[in-house]
Amino acid sequence: MRKNHLLSLTAAIMALSAFTPMDSVTAENLLPSYHSRSEIPAQYKWKTENIYSSIKDWEKDRQKASSLSALFKKKYQGKLGSSPELLKGALDDYSELARISDKVSVYASLSRDVNAANPKLQVLSNKADKMSDTISENTAWFVPEILEQPQNRISTWIHHPQLKTYSYFLSDIVRTRAHSLPKESEELLAKVSPLGGTANALYGTLEKDIAFGPIKNSKGIKTTLSRSNFPSIMESSDRSFRKAAFKKYYETLGSFQDTFAETLQAQVKSHNISAAIRKYPSAVEAALDQNDIPSEVYSQLVKTVSKGLPDLHRYIALKKKLLKVDRLHMYDMNAPVIKADTEYIPYKEAESLVIKGLKPMGSDYQKLLKTAFSKGWIDVYSTADKRSGAYQWGSYDTHPFVLLNYQGTMDDVSTIAHELGHAMHSYYSKKSQDYINAGYATFTAEVASTLNENLLWEMQYKHAKIKKERINLLTQRLEHFRTTLFRQTQFAEFEKEIHEMEESGKTLNAAALNRLYQNLNQKYYGPSLAADQENALEWTRIPHFYNYNFYVYQYATSFAASTALSSQILKEGKPAVERIKTHLLNAGGSKDPISILKDAGVDMSTSAPINQALSAFRTTLDELEKQLN
Template identity: 55%
Template sequence: MKKRVCTAVTAATVVFSLLSTPFMPYSTQMLYAAERAPVFKSRAEIPDQYKWKLEHIYANRAAWEADVKKVEKMANVFPKHQGKLAGSVSALKQALDDYVAMMRIHDKVYVYANMSLDVNSSNPALQELADGAEKLNTLVLEKTAWLTPEIVAIPDGRMKEFLASPELAEYKQFLENMVRTKPHALSKEREELLAQSSALAGSPGNIYNMLAKDIKFPTIKDENGKEVQLTRANFVAYMESKDRRVGQAAFEAYYQTLEKFQDTFAQTFAAKVKADNFYAKARHYQSALEASLIPNNIPVKVYDELLETVNKNLPLLHRYMALKKKMLGVKELHMYDIYTPIVPSDTRYIPFEEGKKIVENGLQMMGEDYVKALDEGFHGGWVDVYSTDDKRSGAYQWGAYDTHPYVLFNYQGTLDDVFTIAHEMGHAMQSYYTNRKQPYIASNYPTFTAEVASTMNETLLFKSMYANAKTKQEKMYLLNHYLENFRTTLFRQAQFAEFERAIHEKEQAGESLNAEALKKLYFDINQKYYGDTIISDKEIAMEWARIPHFMNYQYYVYQYATSFAASQALAKQVMEEGKPAVDRIKTNFLEAGSSAPPIEVLKAAGVDMSTAKPIEDAMKIFEESLTELEKLVNEK
């Protein structure tokens, strides 16, 4: 199953784009028209066509509980295979077949409980449901903890025979991944102990999520001088205001509020980093970075090359900031200015129905079956569209192997939100194609490839809109939107990745991760990335406390940047080659899952991420687009 927030949780993988935070790749425009997205006080008020249909998974709680009991029984009897795996091909196959059968049900149980809570987080019964799913997950981890050590312990010669067996062809990549990480496998007893501690390791993230949800922000005055409540959900909207006073007020109120809780955030974050380093050390990795990348078959040099290449090209970002300052006509460019639209444009409200059509039209080049599947998703209970106070913020795609994909939105009707539709439905399409083609064991595509399909969709949508732009103003607006994608995805995610690596290294070296240390480190890196053109306001030092990926996941954000670079290359191939490129990408990438190492999957699709070239090529595209915008700005 795949929840794209973006890293592995239990057997699932989460892919989401937290659009409520400004680190996501779509900040350029906000509504200023009278018409805005509908406001719903409760979930019951939302029309059914705008709510996902979890009843497609379980008709009621009784059906869910029946599967919980089924998984409990399967988990408790699973150890019957212990000690027998090296005996024969059939013994190993039977164990793996039973594992798959159990995990397919487990994933449905876990997804249903957590997605139910995500759209109604204040409901005690749903909190209980999610707790039950977590306890079940812990049980499954405990009862299967012996599996990897026993497989890894199979003698090399014997394993070679097993890998050559046609009976185990479905599990070949799965087994090879285990063998590859053999130096980091532990004894049965130690694996069981680590499995039992999994709930504790997740505590910092859970604490952070609750703290972030419970913090109340002050009111600010909007563009009309009206007192409005600042929230996590509307923060970016006010940061994008045309009224500079509103953006500054939102910026200062938000981060000054977070600063009041800086010590709690810092201790929570430090606990998360300590846990990452502990598990890395326990498995004999040199660092948490290595522990995160190697199991996914990603060379550490990919991370290093990303940061090196981005740092080398920071003058381009500084040049973009200089253009932004010029276009805004301000004496001083501040951090609260960078989300302000620099090109006047149509700021009308875009109803969700219209947003869907824009996306479908923009992705026509992906072929008829792709667009048909998109339409099926929009009308088949896949999507949850509108916000309520107790709905999880942002956007993500999730689902289990035996369900259709599910997509959570918090749609407000901006052009950004339309691009978010394209982004999240890109995740959904990858899950849709993969689950149709691959067996369960190869369906959980790795995080390294998870953001490629989504950002490719965004690029194709931009290219389609740009090609049809009729005026200089439209072109300037769309170019700026595209450049913002580069800033917030390639540059900004690399900035986050640099910060994440630095804090893990500091903790590993025995340095304190107190609030002041975290603030100074973040401030210095932010200042380096944005350069001297912009004033790094002191409040920005607290931005790390509003990035949930830091608290909930390990070394995920760099993959936004690498995926964005890969997606630029693939989108270019689609536009230049047409159907041959589309067919190659569908077959070798969208349908691939984890049937091959992620670097090989992308190489077969047409981009080699084992080198820095895709990052360098993406930087060239950024420079070309920046030059084009500068030319349009300077035209008389």
């Protein structure tokens, strides 16, 4: 992102499971239900006024960023080779305009995401998008002009004392020299780049406009099915309710499958065309090279996880047995194996659990967690027009912001720990790095977040007093492995396959996509899962396929890395914590991601961390079988 767009966001957005209030499934009447944002108490809403106190102030910065980008082009284009001092001035000025534009974009997005029905906020978001397009056009010449310089001049710049802050930035640009275009071509691509977001926009419109209609639970209580409440219903203990929701959901999506297929095909084509233009052998290599990740990491993940599928099949067979069903269906996959003693966890209790679980990270980390909970970093509860899921975002000049849709489940508590892992990563990296090096790659971002999840789980299991509680925690952990290590690898394999299919001239119609997805689903879940026709349609509801470019594999690699690092923390204590803070949390994007993680204690260039994670899955499964006997 840093080189192509020259807008280095300082935190990665992560979309997780979607949860919004509904006719309560697990929380009965304990979960607060809010019809509008004004009803939510202030302590449960993030404070965007910490970014800008008024729209007027926001507008000033928006205009300033656009103006600075035009001035940047006028002042420096055609002159970069003059001297190291002039280049430093250009990089300093770029950092200033990018910092301002980041801040503008964050404010607009955060405001819209919690109040999407407000047309004024949609206008704000559109203005921010146009600002970003303007900046992209005005800076598209910058990297090509650097690359036009003689090699010996660039080498001198990289090692020049005045350019020390920008050394890695410049080195990273040079690394992809063979894939950069002449500046006229880069400027042209920048002008047409908004078209690349068409598939994303169309998917968003489909997502917003598709209505699923009402369904009833086993007691005859009617609920309006939506994308937001579908995941919660899939966790219900009411099997007939789950089945009805599952059938209705995919029946509805299936009626739009041709449109979804055309949308996905457009996205895949744009990736393949872009890779070809930049002279990459494949779209996956082009995508991974942006963060200096060897393509072997991707293929190695799929190959290694595939070898571990017999243990996943064993777990699925055990789940079928525990649920006491003749045939296990996909709508059974998230059902509770046994009824939990505590059905609803109040948010204040969730805070305490997270703080206690992350105690191994040290007193400064604990202090920051308490600040996040008390100073307007987190937006907790749902309304009908709030964005679903959970994420963390922020700019270099703001504190991190965390979006939740808290439902009071144990998974929600884990989500808090996860998103605060991102928040702490952002905080530490901004504190330790200059702007240009503070933005970290997703490949490392998801390590910090899943590390927190692992530590939280370890604390809970250590303090579990009764067998029922231990069984619940073990199944929760196994589910994290299933949904992150295995499921995200399945998604990654699907992404790779569809890009190769399109590149070879095959049409990505709904029938072809359904057939591919169904085959992969059976490969990963094994013979214990019924091959229902609805399973084949899951590709229609995974936003990452339409919004991102070979993104999901990083959830799996990061989960493996964090499994190794959390084990080190529990074995070594403070030395491991300090190593991880110094070389991961504080590092930002000052090195390539593989080196950052290697310094922190895990080598993702090998299959060892994946194998270690698969071993941990197997050990957890063994422990569950032991507890069940």
